[in-house]
Ligand code: SF4
């Protein structure tokens with residue numbers, strides 16, 4: 590891996606390479622460049638996960654033609670696919686060194702925090718809330734119980750924006766979560782459930798289920814479960830699975846050509 594990255598930097602395949610370097614005992618994201626080629630000896634994969642592709646989008650936003658290399662676990666690759674589709678990165682300018690680590694349809698074994706769900710705390714266990722619930726488990730609860738469970742989770746939010754900031758597919762320049770008309774400001778906890786529902790809606794067709802938001806959340810809100818449900822609906826209705834490829838548009842259901850011309854509304858025929 591290290592030799593390949595050195596070669597890419599030296600022959601200009603990439604202008605920089607995003608990977609990890611051990612800094613003061615922590616594996617942290619690091620940008621490797623030709624000018625400091627000796628640092629590539631310190632390039633590691635490491636147990637930590639960061640959204641390297643998000644760092645890449647920030648760099649590409651400033652230098653659109655720059656060629657970027659990066660380490661890509663399965664979750665990184667799924668995020669890259671979404672970022673290509675949404676024109677946040679140009680696939681022709683990105684090279685990856687693939688890392689076999691995560692559990693997915695492609696890889697059967699795993700070795701990362703994705704596998705280690707946070708254990709629910711004592712109160713949550715007492716009232717039957719398990720952070721490892723899957724969307725199908727939730728179907729067993731009635732509407733009011735689902736609402737009270739989510740409200741219990743949401744009211745813990747300290748509005749740190751960690752979930753948004755770590756998310757590899759949160760890339761909007763203007764964020765709805767900071768829009769005063771959508772989410773009130775100046776008070777904690779944030780308005781619930783609107784703060785979380787706004788984010789959930791924006792993750793529809795985007796979330797690649799990397800779990801980084803849940804890892805980052807300081808108050809242990811099972812955010813993946815919420816976004817898994819949202820994307821289950823997207824999959825059912827639009828036949829679109831986020832992150833599985835870089836060619837299918839989430840708007841494919843609208844046909845090959847999408848125009849902004851208003852279309853006549855098809856009125857349902859009424860029985861005589
Ligand atoms: S799991 Fe969380 S951090 Fe990962 S893509 Fe989905 S919303 Fe973003």
Ligand code: SF4
Nearest residue numbers: 746747749750752806
């Ligand atoms: S990371 Fe958790 S506490 Fe922070 S804003 Fe997101 S949901 Fe709220």
